[in-house]
Amino acid sequence: MAAELIKGLPIAKQIREEITKNVEGLKAKNVSPKLAVLLVGDDEASVVYAQSKQKVGGNLGIEVDLKVMPADTEESVILDQIKAWNEDKDTHGILVELPLPKHITKEAVMEAIDPKKDVDGVHPVNRGYLMGGQEHLALIPATPLACVALAERAGIELSGKKVTLVGRGDTVGRPLASLLIKRNATITVCHTRTVDLPGECQNGEIVVAAAGFAGLVKKEMIKPGTVVIDAGINPTPDGKSICGDAAPDVADVAGVMTPVPGGVGSLTTTIIMENLLKAVKLQGLA
Amino acid sequence: MAAELIKGLPIAKQIREEITKNVEGLKAKNVSPKLAVLLVGDDEASVVYAQSKQKVGGNLGIEVDLKVMPADTEESVILDQIKAWNEDKDTHGILVELPLPKHITKEAVMEAIDPKKDVDGVHPVNRGYLMGGQEHLALIPATPLACVALAERAGIELSGKKVTLVGRGDTVGRPLASLLIKRNATITVCHTRTVDLPGECQNGEIVVAAAGFAGLVKKEMIKPGTVVIDAGINPTPDGKSICGDAAPDVADVAGVMTPVPGGVGSLTTTIIMENLLKAVKLQGLA
Numbered sequence: 001m002a003a004e005l006i007k008g009l010p011i012a013k014q015i016r017e018e019i020t021k022n023v024e025g026l027k028a029k030n031v032s033p034k035l036a037v038l039l040v041g042d043d044e045a046s047v048v049y050a051q052s053k054q055k056v057g058g059n060l061g062i063e064v065d066l067k068v069m070p071a072d073t074e075e076s077v078i079l080d081q082i083k084a085w086n087e088d089k090d091t092h093g094i095l096v097e098l099p100l101p102k103h104i105t106k107e108a109v110m111e112a113i114d115p116k117k118d119v120d121g122v123h124p125v126n127r128g129y130l131m132g133g134q135e136h137l138a139l140i141p142a143t144p145l146a147c148v149a150l151a152e153r154a155g156i157e158l159s160g161k162k163v164t165l166v167g168r169g170d171t172v173g174r175p176l177a178s179l180l181i182k183r184n185a186t187i188t189v190c191h192t193r194t195v196d197l198p199g200e201c202q203n204g205e206i207v208v209a210a211a212g213f214a215g216l217v218k219k220e221m222i223k224p225g226t227v228v229i230d231a232g233i234n235p236t237p238d239g240k241s242i243c244g245d246a247a248p249d250v251a252d253v254a255g256v257m258t259p260v261p262g263g264v265g266s267l268t269t270t271i272i273m274e275n276l277l278k279a280v281k282l283q284g285l286a
Numbered sequence: 287m288a289a290e291l292i293k294g295l296p297i298a299k300q301i302r303e304e305i306t307k308n309v310e311g312l313k314a315k316n317v318s319p320k321l322a323v324l325l326v327g328d329d330e331a332s333v334v335y336a337q338s339k340q341k342v343g344g345n346l347g348i349e350v351d352l353k354v355m356p357a358d359t360e361e362s363v364i365l366d367q368i369k370a371w372n373e374d375k376d377t378h379g380i381l382v383e384l385p386l387p388k389h390i391t392k393e394a395v396m397e398a399i400d401p402k403k404d405v406d407g408v409h410p411v412n413r414g415y416l417m418g419g420q421e422h423l424a425l426i427p428a429t430p431l432a433c434v435a436l437a438e439r440a441g442i443e444l445s446g447k448k449v450t451l452v453g454r455g456d457t458v459g460r461p462l463a464s465l466l467i468k469r470n471a472t473i474t475v476c477h478t479r480t481v482d483l484p485g486e487c488q489n490g491e492i493v494v495a496a497a498g499f500a501g502l503v504k505k506e507m508i509k510p511g512t513v514v515i516d517a518g519i520n521p522t523p524d525g526k527s528i529c530g531d532a533a534p535d536v537a538d539v540a541g542v543m544t545p546v547p548g549g550v551g552s553l554t555t556t557i558i559m560e561n562l563l564k565a566v567k568l569q570g571l572a
Contacts, residue, residue: 126414128409134410160480170417170418177463186475186480193446195448
């Protein structure tokens, strides 16, 4: 029996409708939400992501100011640009596409962003609010938020559930752990040093795959009926498409599953825009 | 068979010897480490903790400047005091005893402390560094650090181990989860909404009790031979002593256990002093 799929697009559409209404409300108060995106170099995926933000933003009445800098840009130039955006009252969100070129200190760039404009949730203050259970103050990375939004909007109860989270990275695994704890899930965090990954996955009523490793979560690891949320975005071997962290045949045993492509990843850009509206609010403008 | 006990005092002594050496090294460079402690009101436990810091600091050659303010002090006065300490080059650490009186916004006070002087690890930036895996930059709360120090210094391997963590609070449970993930443990975080706490505890090779609820972890929940680290500090029913989150007879089945009193709690003041020396380093003075 094939798993029921939670598709990202209808949920993204729901959220976009909410955003559109909010944007109209803000414009009526003469606040025109604007997101600044910095792209340094020409990493292929980053170019696509940046353009996608412009497109999605445009459809929502949100201006996305994309600034492209050459790969050999000095760190000080990047920091100056961020400072200018921090000080610009008309710029409400700042996002720097990752990865950055190797000569740039990623942490210095992240910490330069005004936490209240940090729509990617990479500043330590935002991570700290999240860890401290102060979600209302935090701007939170889009992928973990997308995982939670898909589950919640598809009517999947998280409270009291056993969730096995595969992955402990700082953009998905760890922030997602905080979100799930706050939502009363009993979480187990697995990673490369976990001795019995199949056993841990079989223990979960919900398994979230967020390791960034194609096909890591296999059919044999999943108890029939399990909810599988796949946050993986990996290139397929031929480089022509993307695939998840769950092997395709996991769908044969899972009860409910998010597809890749078309699941978690199809929500992230929309959630960045939702974060922008939260940023507007945190700046006292809404 | 009774569990082998990991006693806190010998380990505290080890750490104090290391601190004493470091303090001597700093004084040779004309840096005299100084901790400022603010006590607002007369909460009985807080008075004891503050005095204990003065005593332990004194024995280590560390000056502890204890400032006592009445319970009805206005928030602005507290914030001004913190600002003065932030700006004072000779004060390297700032700690505000909790709980604060109810008319004070705890979060405002925490965020007022210079993160580099925040020896209690309560500022969002420090929580964020911890969550982001940047422990070298973070000042981290003493109790979770004490749990890890007891385990590591008693030779208990954490890497690859299944750890059941009972408690998700912001001073022990959540920061400890980050520390354990970083040390390659496979952690399960349990809390009041966990459906099968006994089952989760029985799954753990190590159980950390950090819920702040006397006797919550019972003998029947513990697999023979388990390592039990008890971070609970609860008043006994007669109010004359303290007891842990693990019931006393857990010691009959556990393989190794930290006692209460005399375990985790006997390390925390010492670790505050260790944090002070890290703060000195983060301030570029060591």
